[in-house]
Amino acid sequence: MSSTPVTTEELGVSALPADATPAQRARAEAFWRPVAADQPCRCSGGCDHGTACEHCGAAPGLIHTDRYPGSLIEVTAWADDYQCGQCGDVPACEVGVELPGLPWGAHDGDGSYTVYADVRHPNVPQQAHEL
16 A cells, blocks of 8 residues: 555546546555555445455455456446555455446457456457546
């Protein structure tokens, strides 16, 4: 976790205006800044932030460190990464989460999809765009 000031865009989906576009919501879901395990997570929810670490038993222990698209097909499937705030252990596997109201992209009419601008998909080349 960084000690530099947090920008508005790093506060997560809850900091966005009610009329934020799906692309703006997806970008905020992919770029929030992690917080200590004893603080509320900045993601939109459904994570294991603050749960006990299986390695050292610290509770609260796990810090939700990242969320990114978790599928090549399902645009509402995301993947989460964690790290223990006490011992530094990083669980060996990512954890999948389904966010029906928060897609990371849009299905095109031909069966393909488009990843929203500035959303880091691990299997799609990075393309930066203004939102």
